[in-house]
Amino acid sequence: MLVPVKWLKDYVDIDIDTVEFADMMTMTGTKTETVEFFGEGIENVVVGKILEIAPHPNAEKLVVCQVEVGEGKTVQICTGAKNVSEGDIVPVALDKAKLPGGVKIKSSKLRGELSEGMMCSANELGINEFYVDEKSKDGIYLLNDFDGMEIGKDIKEALGLYDAVIDFELTANRPDCRSMIGIAREAAVTIGKKVKYPEIEVKECDEEIDFDVKIENPDLCMRYGARIVKDVKIGPSPYWMQRRLIEAGVRPINNIVDITNFVMLEYGQPLHAFDLNQVKTGKIVVKTAENGEKFTTLDNVERTLDDKMLVITDGEKSLALAGVMGGLNSEITEETTAVLFEGAAFNAENTRRTSKVLGLRTEASGRYEKGVATETSKTGVERACQLVEMLGCGRVLKGIAEDYPTKQEKVVLNVNPSRIIKNIGAPITLDEFVKILEDLEFKCNLKSAEEIEIEVPDFRLDMEQEADVYEEIARIYGFDKIPSAQLEGNVTAGIKTDRQKFMDKIKDTATSIGLYEILTYSFVSPKSLDRIKLPQDSAKRNYIKLLNPLGEDTSIMRTTMMPSTLNVLYTNASRKVEQALVFECGHTFTPQEGLPIENNHLCIGMYGKDVDFFVLKGSIEKIFSSIGFEGYEIIPETNNSTFHPGRCATIMYKGQYVGTFGEAHPEVIENYNLTQRVYLGEIDLDLVYDNSSRTIIYNPLPKYPSTSRDIALLVKKDVYVGQIEEIIKANGQGLVESYKLFDVYTGSQIADGYKSVAYSITYRSKDKTLTDEDVAKVHDKILSELETKLDAKLRTN
Numbered sequence: 001m002l003v004p005v006k007w008l009k010d011y012v013d014i015d016i017d018t019v020e021f022a023d024m025m026t027m028t029g030t031k032t033e034t035v036e037f038f039g040e041g042i043e044n045v046v047v048g049k050i051l052e053i054a055p056h057p058n059a060e061k062l063v064v065c066q067v068e069v070g071e072g073k074t075v076q077i078c079t080g081a082k083n084v085s086e087g088d089i090v091p092v093a094l095d096k097a098k099l100p101g102g103v104k105i106k107s108s109k110l111r112g113e114l115s116e117g118m119m120c121s122a123n124e125l126g127i128n129e130f131y132v133d134e135k136s137k138d139g140i141y142l143l144n145d146f147d148g149m150e151i152g153k154d155i156k157e158a159l160g161l162y163d164a165v166i167d168f169e170l171t172a173n174r175p176d177c178r179s180m181i182g183i184a185r186e187a188a189v190t191i192g193k194k195v196k197y198p199e200i201e202v203k204e205c206d207e208e209i210d211f212d213v214k215i216e217n218p219d220l221c222m223r224y225g226a227r228i229v230k231d232v233k234i235g236p237s238p239y240w241m242q243r244r245l246i247e248a249g250v251r252p253i254n255n256i257v258d259i260t261n262f263v264m265l266e267y268g269q270p271l272h273a274f275d276l277n278q279v280k281t282g283k284i285v286v287k288t289a290e291n292g293e294k295f296t297t298l299d300n301v302e303r304t305l306d307d308k309m310l311v312i313t314d315g316e317k318s319l320a321l322a323g324v325m326g327g328l329n330s331e332i333t334e335e336t337t338a339v340l341f342e343g344a345a346f347n348a349e350n351t352r353r354t355s356k357v358l359g360l361r362t363e364a365s366g367r368y369e370k371g372v373a374t375e376t377s378k379t380g381v382e383r384a385c386q387l388v389e390m391l392g393c394g395r396v397l398k399g400i401a402e403d404y405p406t407k408q409e410k411v412v413l414n415v416n417p418s419r420i421i422k423n424i425g426a427p428i429t430l431d432e433f434v435k436i437l438e439d440l441e442f443k444c445n446l447k448s449a450e451e452i453e454i455e456v457p458d459f460r461l462d463m464e465q466e467a468d469v470y471e472e473i474a475r476i477y478g479f480d481k482i483p484s485a486q487l488e489g490n491v492t493a494g495i496k497t498d499r500q501k502f503m504d505k506i507k508d509t510a511t512s513i514g515l516y517e518i519l520t521y522s523f524v525s526p527k528s529l530d531r532i533k534l535p536q537d538s539a540k541r542n543y544i545k546l547l548n549p550l551g552e553d554t555s556i557m558r559t560t561m562m563p564s565t566l567n568v569l570y571t572n573a574s575r576k577v578e579q580a581l582v583f584e585c586g587h588t589f590t591p592q593e594g595l596p597i598e599n600n601h602l603c604i605g606m607y608g609k610d611v612d613f614f615v616l617k618g619s620i621e622k623i624f625s626s627i628g629f630e631g632y633e634i635i636p637e638t639n640n641s642t643f644h645p646g647r648c649a650t651i652m653y654k655g656q657y658v659g660t661f662g663e664a665h666p667e668v669i670e671n672y673n674l675t676q677r678v679y680l681g682e683i684d685l686d687l688v689y690d691n692s693s694r695t696i697i698y699n700p701l702p703k704y705p706s707t708s709r710d711i712a713l714l715v716k717k718d719v720y721v722g723q724i725e726e727i728i729k730a731n732g733q734g735l736v737e738s739y740k741l742f743d744v745y746t747g748s749q750i751a752d753g754y755k756s757v758a759y760s761i762t763y764r765s766k767d768k769t770l771t772d773e774d775v776a777k778v779h780d781k782i783l784s785e786l787e788t789k790l791d792a793k794l795r796t797n
Contacts, residue, residue, distance in 0.1 A: 378402070414453050532668050
């Protein structure tokens with residue numbers, strides 16, 4: 001928040017250096033971002049008056065001006081500005097003057113005519129032209145409408161360019177500081193002063209207000225007050241007010257609008273002014289909008305409202321979006337003769353929703369979203385009417401029309417001061433404890449060293465519990481005064497749990513085999529389940545809905561990780577990445593009574609030139625092997641709609657479902673705008689963890705040599721190699737050390753409906769060197785079982 005120091009001094013006596021003051025504010029919790037000094041570098045620039053303008057004899061685009069600069073002195077200045085006239089009051093940089101940025105001005109001749117200085121634009125004085133009126137933009141800064149512009153007066157004094165502006169970074173929990181008075185409270189307690197609040201006294205005329213206010217939604221609008229001003233004279237506000245607004249970052253518009261902005265910056269209470277002549281019914285009704293209602297705001301944009309948005313109406317038509325922006329149909333114009341001032345307290349969440357849905361953020365909505373004290377709404381309206389009377393721009397009617405259905409409750413905290421002081425670790429006395437709180441405008445009732453009753457002021461919406469009192473005492477006492485101390489207690493070394501080590505092993509193995517780890521959101525769109533062709537009766541469609549999602553795309557908690565992985569693969573493919581192999585260890589969520597069940601899953605996704613079903617299968621098997629998960633079965637799956645029929649497998653362990661992997665269904669690939677085959681797998685890591693053996697058993701190096709036999713079997717095409725391997729393992733009699741599939745062949749030498757499967761089997765004994773007879777006995781038994789159970793025959797050709 002931009003805070004002009006001279007404006008701040010209206011409310012608190014600051015008698016120390018500005019930079020020192022800014023540093024002190026930072027130490028008490030109101031962080032200073034920057035300190036900017038206006039007028040720095042300006043020298044020998046005065047207020048001047050143009051007496052005469054004549055054409056330049058040697059240049060069509062220039063004119064020669066005679067300018068009075070004080071003490072009866074007149075200088076000649078040549079200029080190309082088009083917006084000057086005789087009699088205009090302007091800033092004049094005299095000979096040897098200096099301007100911001102190190103610019104120096106000296107007398108010189110322009111096309112043969114002497115120019116004894118320069119008339120200045122707003123930018124040349126360091127004033128952003130955004131804040132000046134249209135007549136002064138892209139030309140000389142015209143001072144005709146400003147008070148106190150004495151000819152010859154130093155421009156810094158005349159325009160108030162001698163002050164500093166501090167930019168404070170405010171935390172979201174301190175909405176009370178988003179105002180000059182809020183900063184003044186912090187400044188007062190920081191430097192040990194008292195706050196000087198404005199004395200508000202409204203001079204009313206004899207005419208009574210005849211107006212009604214009705215709130216239909218007290219949960220969304222807690223209080224609404226309105227005052228009426230007649231015989232309004234619309235015009236520019238005085239320069240002192242304009243200057244305060246400019247330094248605080250707000251553009252002056254006209255006296256009525258400037259008053260509402262001034263009060264908003266002063267008290268933190270957003271106000272709105274309606275043209276009373278456009279409120280035909282003589283009443284204000286605060287209610288929710290009609291669904292689909294069209295409404296044109298002050299920025300001349302037509303917006304579509306819904307029935308959750310709060311609007312200010314006259315009972316027949318909407319006049320403003322509550323807490324956000326007024327309507328074009330009731331704006332203040334030069335023809336306005338009567339004004340209705342609105343001061344209200346709106347629900348923070350509803351204001352934020354309206355602002356977000358419409359994409360419309362304003363100074364008012366920003367304050368309402370953080371929270372505005374209900375009690376301040378009336379004060380703001382009263383202050384606005386007082387300023388109207390001070391500026392002489394209207395006649396304030398007697399009375400206020402108000403509806404106040406939801407009172408702001410007083411917050412009372414009972415805390416233990418001794419405990420707070422002990423935990424802060426500073427030598428704070430009880431008297432100091434109470435004084436700090438009272439300086440912050442809390443009402444204290446010290447009952448004992450262990451109990452104090454604290455009544456929180458209305459404007460401190462952040463005070464909810466004892467921890468908040470800790471913060472107030474510590475920051476005002478001074479963090480720099482709290483002595484440092486060594487930590488006490490026993491230090492315990494942190495170690496990872498077995499499950500964390502298990503997850504780390506999976507990730508290490510996955511990355512070692514060439515997969516890249518990804519991290520995706522647990523919030524997904526319900527449409528993602530349709531994109532992976534999940535059946536309507538699938539248990540995975542029983543998901544958890546978020547009550548306040550950021551949008552439809554993040555409105556549910558995921559029950560499967562495959563859509564998230566497919567999104568990542570699409571992103572890579574769309575950026576011309578030729579090959580992607582990714583994995584994620586994350587959570588899926590299953591609803592139940594109470595908190596949902598959080599399941600640990602592994603999801604793998606890949607595509608590329610050398611990627612196929614068996615690359616994915618090998619990756620999964622390698623990960624299982626690294627974590628000691630054995631005894632699982634891989635079974636063909638033909639009924640999973642997410643995967644290609646015939647190119648999918650299910651992993652089972654003792655009748656329990658572990659996971660599924662395979663090639664994604666062509667329609668799923670098309671749903672994700674992918675143009676090549678994609679392979680996916682998702683595994684339940686909780687079941688794997690519960691049934692894996694992470695104990696590593698080491699065997700001594702073999703003492704005796706091994707021998708191997710190769711076999712080529714003719715089997716039917718529907719026989720799986722897993723069946724063959726099961727028979728080899730079951731009949732090895734302790735001598736089969738390993739076996740390896742090295743060929744699967746179908747071709748001209750193989751009968752239709754058959755295939756050739758070749759294995760290399762290695763035999764070894766722990767006790768002796770095997771003879772041919774020892775090996776033949778076991779080998780023949782294996783071949784016999786293969787023929788009996790699978791009708792497998794040794795291939796002869």
